[in-house]
Amino acid sequence: MTEELTTEETENGDGGNEAPKKPLATSFDLQAEYEGSHIQDTLDQLDKELVGLDPVKARIREIAALLLVSKARRELGLETEPPTLHMSFTGNPGTGKTTVGLRMADILHKLGYVRQGHMVSVTRDDLVGQYIGHTAPKTREVIKKAMGGVLFIDEAYYLYRPENERDYGQEAIEILLQVMENNRDDLVVVLAGYADKMEIFFRSNPGFRSRIAHHLEFPDYSKGELHEIAQLMMENQSYKFSDEAQEVLREYITLRMTQSHFANARSIRNAIDRAKLRQANRLFDDRSGKPLDRDALMTIEASDIQASRIFTM
Amino acid sequence: MKLTQGTFSFLPDLTDDEIKAQIQYAMDQGWALNVEYTDDPHPRNTYWELWCQPMFDTTDPAAVMMEVAECRKVYGNMYIKVNSFDNTRGRETVSMSFIVNRPKDEPGFGVSREESHGRNIRYRIHSYATDKPEGRRYE
Numbered sequence: 001m002t003e004e005l006t007t008e009e010t011e012n013g014d015g016g017n018e019a020p021k022k023p024l025a026t027s028f029d030l031q032a033e034y035e036g037s038h039i040q041d042t043l044d045q046l047d048k049e050l051v052g053l054d055p056v057k058a059r060i061r062e063i064a065a066l067l068l069v070s071k072a073r074r075e076l077g078l079e080t081e082p083p084t085l086h087m088s089f090t091g092n093p094g095t096g097k098t099t100v101g102l103r104m105a106d107i108l109h110k111l112g113y114v115r116q117g118h119m120v121s122v123t124r125d126d127l128v129g130q131y132i133g134h135t136a137p138k139t140r141e142v143i144k145k146a147m148g149g150v151l152f153i154d155e156a157y158y159l160y161r162p163e164n165e166r167d168y169g170q171e172a173i174e175i176l177l178q179v180m181e182n183n184r185d186d187l188v189v190v191l192a193g194y195a196d197k198m199e200i201f202f203r204s205n206p207g208f209r210s211r212i213a214h215h216l217e218f219p220d221y222s223k224g225e226l227h228e229i230a231q232l233m234m235e236n237q238s239y240k241f242s243d244e245a246q247e248v249l250r251e252y253i254t255l256r257m258t259q260s261h262f263a264n265a266r267s268i269r270n271a272i273d274r275a276k277l278r279q280a281n282r283l284f285d286d287r288s289g290k291p292l293d294r295d296a297l298m299t300i301e302a303s304d305i306q307a308s309r310i311f312t313m
Numbered sequence: 314m315k316l317t318q319g320t321f322s323f324l325p326d327l328t329d330d331e332i333k334a335q336i337q338y339a340m341d342q343g344w345a346l347n348v349e350y351t352d353d354p355h356p357r358n359t360y361w362e363l364w365c366q367p368m369f370d371t372t373d374p375a376a377v378m379m380e381v382a383e384c385r386k387v388y389g390n391m392y393i394k395v396n397s398f399d400n401t402r403g404r405e406t407v408s409m410s411f412i413v414n415r416p417k418d419e420p421g422f423g424v425s426r427e428e429s430h431g432r433n434i435r436y437r438i439h440s441y442a443t444d445k446p447e448g449r450r451y452e
Contacts, residue, residue, distance in 0.1 A: 116372050137366060144380075148373025186375040 028072040037110050039064055046103050050096055051232065052225040059216050060100075060107065067111040084213050085113060085188045086180055088156075088202075090195040091218025094266030097192045098152065100218075104190070105150040114188060116148035124158040127172040135168040139175045147186050156191035157201035177207045221264050226253050230268050234300070239276065244302035255310045271308070278304040314421030316354050319394060319410040329378070332395065332413050336374040339397035344408055345369045347398070348380045352391045352450040354419070354440050361394065381413055390416045390451040416442075416451035 034040070043064065046057060066083060073079040085108065089097040102119050109117025122142055129135035143151065153159070153176075161167040180189050191198070191208065195217065202209045221229065230249060234240055241249060256267055279300050283292060317323060327335065339346055346368050349361035364384045368377060377395065384393050393414035396407050420441035427435045442450040 115375075118372065141366065144368060144371045144376035147371065147376040147379070183375065183379065186373065186379075 025075050028075050030068065030072060033071065034068060037068070037112070039068075039107065039110050042103065042107050042110055046100075049232070050099065050103075051228045052221050053096060053100070053218065056096075056100060056216050056218055059214065060104065063214065064107060064111060067108075067113055071112070082113065082185055084184055084211070086212045087188070087190045087214040087216060088198065088212050089190060089192040089216050089218060090198045092194060092220055092264060094264030094268075095218035095220060096265060097218055098154070100216075101150060101152045101190050101192065104188075108150065108188060114149055118146075118149040119152050120146035120149065121152040121154060123154050124169065127153070127159065127176075128168050130168075132168075135171040136175060139172045143175070143179050143183075143187070147183070150188045150190055152190045152192060155193045155197075157193050157197040160201055160204060162204060173205060173208075177211065180211045223250075223253055223257065226257075226264070226268055229265050230272060233269060233272055237276075238298060239272075239300055240298050241300050242302060245300050245305055248302045248305045252305055252308060252310060259310070271305070272300075274308065275300050275304045278307050314419050316392065316412065316415060316419055318354075318356065318412060321411050326415070327411065327413065332381070332411075333374045333378055335409070335411065336377045336395065336397075339409055340372060340374065342397075342399070342408070344397035344399050346371070346377050347396050348377065348384050348393065349396060350384055350388045350391050350393045350414075352388075352416075352447065353443055354392060354422075355438065355443070361392070364393070367398070385414050389414065392416070418451065 043057075043061065046060065050057070063085070067085075070079060070083050074082070087104070089100065091097055098121060101121070105114065105117050105119040108114045120142065126142055127135070127139045129138045159169040159173055159176075161169050176189065179187070191201075191212065193201070227250060230253075231241075252271065253268070256262060256271070261267075282301070282304065283296065321327060321335075336346060347366075348364040350364055351358060351361040365380050368380075371377065381393065381395065391414070392412060394410055394412045397409040399406060399408040423439045423441060425437045425439060427437065429435050
């Protein structure tokens with residue numbers, strides 16, 4: 001996959017023939033540019049806030065480096081076109097695809113690749129219309145909103161419904177492909193979804209595959225990583241686990257992972273939400289006139305997690 | 314005869330970069346934009362045909378430029394203008410309106426006078442282009 005990164009560079013290797021307007025720089029201070037873009041802050045934040053996902057982080061670093069070098073090359077007149085950055089994110093539910101999409105918009109903005117740095121997240125419903133002539137304006141509307149930023153299409157494979165040949169999804173796909181080609185410097189399209197369905201989608205729409213240079217795969221989280229994620233979520237919401245609760249949580253994660261409909265970080269978030277509910281209920285039930293202190297309000301006890309359905313199944 | 318209507322009408326035609334800069338300005342003010350076209354250049358023809366839906370939530374000028382380009386492709390030999398709408402309470406009106414495309418050949422206007430009661434004179438401005446039916450005026 002890494003060799004795809006360089007295709008753009010070799011294509012434009014000898015630069016444009018037209019005379020440049022301003023005199024070309026003869027050197028480029030990569031370090032100064034790197035510091036000026038504050039890209040390291042975003043990458044650090046990414047490291048801190050996203051647990052695991054090492055291959056994804058490595059890939060983002062590569063893309064950041066590519067953009068920085070491509071900027072340098074443009075400055076020296078070696079390259080005229082900015083690289084294509086449409087991406088696909090594949091991975092199981094709850095592996096952080098949307099979160100990384102948001103970060104990506106921020107990174108691309110810091111590196112000056114997109115002008116506004118916002119992300120518009122859509123699904124099939126936002127793109128495909130319900131009657132003839134409804135789809136094109138709807139899709140264009142969404143695309144216009146996303147211009148200058150990132151268009152994140154969640155579960156992109158639902159756009160293509162081979163079982164219904166009159167499905168309007170095909171129309172949306174055609175408009176998207178056209179925009180991905182013609183408005184390359186105006187927006188970045190990210191297609192996200194589950195790996196197997198995405199593979200089928202790409203196979204039946206070769207136009208998409210050829211326009212997408214970067215395929216990022218989001219691995220499932222390990223037990224330890226899920227625990228870390230839970231910890232991080234709690235900290236952000238000013239909650240904490242008691243020591244026994246930590247142990248029970250570990251057990252909970254192990255059990256939950258074997259169950260159906262396990263959605264990685266999303267399942268953990270839901271578990272925490274339910275634990276918070278039980279904690280509130282517990283505090284409410286044994287009120288004894290004694291005022292609650294900070295610690296009591298913050299702590300999730302083992303019993304709050306133990307009450308989960310998982311332990312009785 | 315070059316039609317002069319709206320903002321910047323006495324400047325030379327705006328280049329695409331200048332149009333983009335003006336759209337950016339309108340967006341910075343929080344105004345919504347739309348694109349309209351017509352083949353009737355009469356100054357009192359206020360309501361032109363709407364090209365696409367008005368753009369309320371767009372944040373980048375490239376989106377409006379894309380619609381302008383599309384509209385030029387279809388109605389390249391008509392008048393196209395970009396309007397911005399200020400929805401501030403109490404203002405609620407078009408804040409900027411400028412022509413971004415015009416026919417190659419603009420025949421101009423004729424003035425005719427009509428004598429009415431009490432030797433009053435009424436003036437009528439008539440665009441030569443509108444002698445032909447709609448859609449065939451600038452062929």
